[in-house]
Amino acid sequence: MVSGFPESEARLSWGRVHRARHRIARPSSPEAAMAALARRGELSVLPFGLGRSYGDSCLNPDGLLIATRGLDRLLAFDPARGILRAESGVSLADLLDTVVGRPAPDGGVWFLPVSPGTRFVTVGGAIANDVHGKNHERAGSFGRHVRAFGLLRSDGRILRCAPEENAELFAATIGGLGLTGLILEAELQLVSVPSLRLETEDIRFADLEGFYRLAAESKDWAYTVAWVDCLARGRALGRGVFSRARHLAGSRESVRPPGPPRLSIPLDPPYSPLNPLSLRLFNALLFHRLGPGGRRSAIRPYPAVFYPLDSIGAWNRLYGPRGFWQYQCVVPPDGAPRTIARLLETIAGSGEGSFLAVLKTMGDVPSPGLLSFPMAGTTLALDFPNRGAATLELLARLDRIVLEAGGRLYPAKDGRMPADVFRAGYPNWQRFADHVDPAFSSAFWRRVGNLDGRISPRRGTR
Amino acid sequence: MSSRTVAVFGATSAIAEQVARRLAVRGSRFFLAARDPTRLERIAADLAIRGAASVHTHAADFDEPAALQPVLEAMERAVGVPDVVLVAFGTLGDQAAIARDVEAVRRSLTTNFTSPACLVTALAEKMERAGRGLLAVVTSVAGERGRASNYVYGSAKAGLSTFLEGLRHRLASSAVQVLDIRPGPVDTPMTRELGRAWPLLASPERVAADIERAIDRRRAILYTPWFWRWIMLVIRAIPEPVFRRLRL
Numbered sequence: 001m002v003s004g005f006p007e008s009e010a011r012l013s014w015g016r017v018h019r020a021r022h023r024i025a026r027p028s029s030p031e032a033a034m035a036a037l038a039r040r041g042e043l044s045v046l047p048f049g050l051g052r053s054y055g056d057s058c059l060n061p062d063g064l065l066i067a068t069r070g071l072d073r074l075l076a077f078d079p080a081r082g083i084l085r086a087e088s089g090v091s092l093a094d095l096l097d098t099v100v101g102r103p104a105p106d107g108g109v110w111f112l113p114v115s116p117g118t119r120f121v122t123v124g125g126a127i128a129n130d131v132h133g134k135n136h137e138r139a140g141s142f143g144r145h146v147r148a149f150g151l152l153r154s155d156g157r158i159l160r161c162a163p164e165e166n167a168e169l170f171a172a173t174i175g176g177l178g179l180t181g182l183i184l185e186a187e188l189q190l191v192s193v194p195s196l197r198l199e200t201e202d203i204r205f206a207d208l209e210g211f212y213r214l215a216a217e218s219k220d221w222a223y224t225v226a227w228v229d230c231l232a233r234g235r236a237l238g239r240g241v242f243s244r245a246r247h248l249a250g251s252r253e254s255v256r257p258p259g260p261p262r263l264s265i266p267l268d269p270p271y272s273p274l275n276p277l278s279l280r281l282f283n284a285l286l287f288h289r290l291g292p293g294g295r296r297s298a299i300r301p302y303p304a305v306f307y308p309l310d311s312i313g314a315w316n317r318l319y320g321p322r323g324f325w326q327y328q329c330v331v332p333p334d335g336a337p338r339t340i341a342r343l344l345e346t347i348a349g350s351g352e353g354s355f356l357a358v359l360k361t362m363g364d365v366p367s368p369g370l371l372s373f374p375m376a377g378t379t380l381a382l383d384f385p386n387r388g389a390a391t392l393e394l395l396a397r398l399d400r401i402v403l404e405a406g407g408r409l410y411p412a413k414d415g416r417m418p419a420d421v422f423r424a425g426y427p428n429w430q431r432f433a434d435h436v437d438p439a440f441s442s443a444f445w446r447r448v449g450n451l452d453g454r455i456s457p458r459r460g461t462r
Numbered sequence: 463m464s465s466r467t468v469a470v471f472g473a474t475s476a477i478a479e480q481v482a483r484r485l486a487v488r489g490s491r492f493f494l495a496a497r498d499p500t501r502l503e504r505i506a507a508d509l510a511i512r513g514a515a516s517v518h519t520h521a522a523d524f525d526e527p528a529a530l531q532p533v534l535e536a537m538e539r540a541v542g543v544p545d546v547v548l549v550a551f552g553t554l555g556d557q558a559a560i561a562r563d564v565e566a567v568r569r570s571l572t573t574n575f576t577s578p579a580c581l582v583t584a585l586a587e588k589m590e591r592a593g594r595g596l597l598a599v600v601t602s603v604a605g606e607r608g609r610a611s612n613y614v615y616g617s618a619k620a621g622l623s624t625f626l627e628g629l630r631h632r633l634a635s636s637a638v639q640v641l642d643i644r645p646g647p648v649d650t651p652m653t654r655e656l657g658r659a660w661p662l663l664a665s666p667e668r669v670a671a672d673i674e675r676a677i678d679r680r681r682a683i684l685y686t687p688w689f690w691r692w693i694m695l696v697i698r699a700i701p702e703p704v705f706r707r708l709r710l
Contacts (some may be wrong), residue, residue, distance in 0.1 A: 087504075
């Protein structure tokens with residue numbers, strides 16, 4: 001029986017390239033989620049949070065999406081230990097509005113242990129993609145701060161998973177892209193920080209060597225990230241701006257949680273304002289805005305440091321009706337400078353510029369998930385306006401460079417990686433496949449995990 | 463605005479929950495009543511973390527006349543006569559299924575008119591005696607003109623609006639305020655379960671922000687989102703012979 005679930009053909013992922021027909025259930029209680037799962041009939045199922053995954057890992061064409069946004073209650077908060085239990089559809093923005101900033105016993109304030117580039121993701125989504133932030137060197141991925149969660153399986157059981165309880169399923173679900181079941185609630189360990197204001201420095205670097213030098217010099221800075229000018233070639237290859245930040249000690253000033261975006265892109269522009277000319281101007285501007293000294297220090301509240309893009313609502317629409325592709329890889333530390341240089345050369349030579357290219361070193365704190373993306377090395381994130389075959393051809397060339405270097409791609413950003421690229425990057429993928437719930441599936445998983453065609457699009461059975 | 467005591471009847475409704483969250487941030491003390499005790503407990507936990515000074519819950523089915531007295535007693539034990547009461551329960555139901563079913567019509571009129579009207583009567587009595595308080599009741603723009611697609615629900619809400627209007631008239635010389643909240647279609651489980659497309663669907667968060675403002679400003683009637691006031695003005699003005707031919 002299929003009736004009773006409304007249908008949608010909207011573009012449900014952030015890159016806006018993919019469009020598919022879905023049935024959508026929107027439970028507002030765990031009981032309602034169980035009921036929706038129970039009456040799925042022949043449909044395969046996938047949890048859906050805030051749709052910030054860029055490609056097709058959050059899509060399940062012709063199947064059922066269980067939207068978790070209605071599961072957004074905070075269930076318990078221990079202010080002495082910074083432990084929060086919440087339903088899985090709670091967003092990080094909700095947490096910033098509520099428990100973040102409350103006093104911790106050591107004199108600091110509670111803060112998110114790991115924060116991705118947007119606060120508009122759900123806790124369930126942050127676990128399912130094992131997201132990382134600018135403090136990866138120290139804090140590792142989001143999954144490291146998850147103490148436990150309750151996982152609803154399609155057979156109706158709710159399993160408590162923790163590092164010492166259902167440990168394999170715990171590891172499969174962190175970074176498991178929603179395929180192992182529906183996370184109903186989770187328990188997170190917040191971190192105490194001296195204040196919600198940060199000391200920040202932006203420093204220009206002339207080439208990749210400059211980037212790695214700054215990364216090595218920034219051990220005292222909890223948060224680091226760099227923007228690179230991916231149009232620069234030759235001697236300027238890999239030039240950019242390195243940003244680092246750390247919580248300011250002794251600041252008693254409170255920081256207001258960020259409100260809704262002031263500016264929003266209300267509709268789809270028929271043509272993208274992001275074209276080769278604006279791309280060149282924008283990148284030159286970013287590089288030169290620091291002035292002749294090439295360095296700028298400031299004290300800034302956390303929203304400006306962590307979520308600059310959140311201040312423009314629906315910025316993804318700027319890429320126009322064809323959408324855009326994201327590409328994020330990580331390559332191991334050995335030979336990383338050489339690999340990143342090859343990637344940047346390939347991009348600069350292709351004429352397919354990336355508007356915003358982000359470069360960051362990642363630490364060797366192990367990620368807890370079988371399919372976790374973060375690993376020691378350097379990560380490069382890019383976005384390309386969708387120009388069809390030309391863009392895809394470039395991305396395929398980048399795939400080969402990443403694979404040769406022993407790297408991998410981030411599924412949350414992906415909507416096209418071939419199965420061999422996925423399997424080479426994630427050697428645990430078969431162990432993971434054993435934990436996939438038989439009723440759960442996604443477009444991404446049907447592409448990369450399809451074992452001998454045993455996953456049909458209609459039913460996730462293996 | 464300072465903290466206060468708040469009683470919510472139908473506290474598991476999506477709109478009520480969002481209003482309660484906004485009032486929780488100010489450190490209000492809550493009494494929550496609804497049918498489902500499990501969901502009430504989760505909402506109570508949530509409000510407490512968001513800043514509520516205290517939260518008491520009481521599970522009750524407001525369609526049971528015998529449930530009225532105990533729920534009011536529980537309320538007074540928890541928060542006394544509250545500063546703000548929000549009555550937010552109701553069922554939309556599938557009009558096509560209801561229209562020819564006498565028992566279903568009776569149930570809809572009970573839930574959407576009789577029960578809230580009786581509850582409001584008892585609450586108004588207490589507030590009048592206390593000489594203060596604000597009674598906010600969720601009705602609907604559906605009450606403003608009978609339409610084939612929802613006239614059972616709509617007529618109950620129309621009756622409730624008229625009831626509130628009369629009550630406000632009666633209490634005009636007292637300090638008790640009566641707020642009639644008339645939302646357009648809101649994106650909630652109530653509208654979703656019908657599985658059809660709604661025009662101009664508003665989010666419960668937005669509607670809740672409007673309600674909070676209307677409570678603070680002690681307004682009498684709130685259309686939310688605001689444009690429904692003008693849409694309904696036009697719909698009410700359509701002459702009956704023309705209206706009969708329209709599919710609305």
